[in-house]
Amino acid sequence: MERDSFECLPSSDEIYEEEIHRHHQFSSAVKSRNNVVLPAVSPTTSVHELLECPVCTNSMFPPIYQCHNGHTLCSTCKTRVHNRCPTCRQELGDIRCLALEKVAESLDLPCKYGFLGCTEMFPYYGKLKHESQCNFRPYNCPYAGSECPVVGDIPFLVAHLRDDHKVDMHTGCTFNHRYVKSNPREVENATWMLTVFNCFGHYFCLHLEAFLLDMAPVYMGFLRFMGDEIEAQNFSYSLEVGANGRKLIWEGTPRSIRDSHKEVRDSHDGLIIQRNIALFFSGGDRKELKLRVTGRIWKEQQNPDGGVCIPNISS
Ligand SMILES: [Zn+2]
Ligand SMILES: [Zn+2]
Numbered sequence: 122m123e124r125d126s127f128e129c130l131p132s133s134d135e136i137y138e139e140e141i142h143r144h145h146q147f148s149s150a151v152k153s154r155n156n157v158v159l160p161a162v163s164p165t166t167s168v169h170e171l172l173e174c175p176v177c178t179n180s181m182f183p184p185i186y187q188c189h190n191g192h193t194l195c196s197t198c199k200t201r202v203h204n205r206c207p208t209c210r211q212e213l214g215d216i217r218c219l220a221l222e223k224v225a226e227s228l229d230l231p232c233k234y235g236f237l238g239c240t241e242m243f244p245y246y247g248k249l250k251h252e253s254q255c256n257f258r259p260y261n262c263p264y265a266g267s268e269c270p271v272v273g274d275i276p277f278l279v280a281h282l283r284d285d286h287k288v289d290m291h292t293g294c295t296f297n298h299r300y301v302k303s304n305p306r307e308v309e310n311a312t313w314m315l316t317v318f319n320c321f322g323h324y325f326c327l328h329l330e331a332f333l334l335d336m337a338p339v340y341m342g343f344l345r346f347m348g349d350e351i352e353a354q355n356f357s358y359s360l361e362v363g364a365n366g367r368k369l370i371w372e373g374t375p376r377s378i379r380d381s382h383k384e385v386r387d388s389h390d391g392l393i394i395q396r397n398i399a400l401f402f403s404g405g406d407r408k409e410l411k412l413r414v415t416g417r418i419w420k421e422q423q424n425p426d427g428g429v430c431i432p433n434i435s436s
């Protein structure tokens with residue numbers, strides 16, 4: 122039985138080495154917004170450490186609690202410790218530590234993605250919100266078909282896709298591949314094939330998926346940009362599939378890998394091929410799917426006024 126496979130028709134495969142980024146350990150500096158030097162409890166205790174919950178080690182946010190002996194802990198941990206101070210085992214009570222809450226308010230802290238390039242400082246209570254949207258926050262692994270927990274920056278993820286997911290890597294902005302699926306009756310909700318393209322100094326993920334759309338089996342091809350949405354808008358791509366004088370063409374804007382492959386699939390933002398058409402394009406006895414997919418990625422003219430527009434055709 123033939124394995125699902127694809128071949129690159131003009132054999133111009135190039136293997137390129139991608140340096141794995143080693144992230145430097147990042148140590149956060151704490152400074153008061155008014156440049157007031159805050160009194161340290163001991164020479165080794167920074168304010169930042171004081172604001173770290175001794176139980177869960179997360180940053181504490183109001184309400185911050187303390188025991189009769191002054192040991193602090195966060196509100197989440199307080200509900201878990203059955204009214205006993207985890208440090209001194211005394212009864213905990215309901216004492217807020219307003220002084221520490223006030224100290225926190227006066228702090229500016231660096232974004233925790235400083236080691237990835239973010240240089241911004243944030244008031245203590247605005248830091249978490251920023252970090253959830255920081256442009257430097259790591260990306261999730263774009264590999265679909267399994268819930269891969271790996272996160273990192275783009276060079277790291279490219280190396281991870283190549284080495285750990287054995288994804289095929291191609292250099293160039295045009296492609297001409299033949300995708301073969303030995304059992305086209307099987308429609309699993311998964312990525313059937315992922316290929317990574319290196320072009321214009323960026324990386325793009327070409328996904329081919331098989332799934333049921335309103336009970337009908339379809340195949341879908343779409344491109345995702347390995348980078349942020351704003352930068353993805355600078356590119357366009359086309360996908361073409363056909364045979365016997367018929368063809369389907371899709372032109373679109375690659376989606377950022379910040380959007381999960383499922384989000385892109387569910388918004389139908391790509392080339393969708395009905396199974397009957399796909400089998401027609403495959404030729405032969407319709408027992409095997411053989412799709413020849415050609416495509417191109419190009420750069421769009423910069424349009425500074427253009428907003429981000431993401432279609433959701435399905436809704
Ligand atoms: Zn805690
Ligand atoms: Zn205590």
Ligand SMILES: [Zn+2]
Binds near residue numbers: 232239240251255
């Ligand atoms: Zn940031």
Ligand SMILES: [Zn+2]
Binds near residue numbers: 262263264269270281
């Ligand atoms: Zn992964």
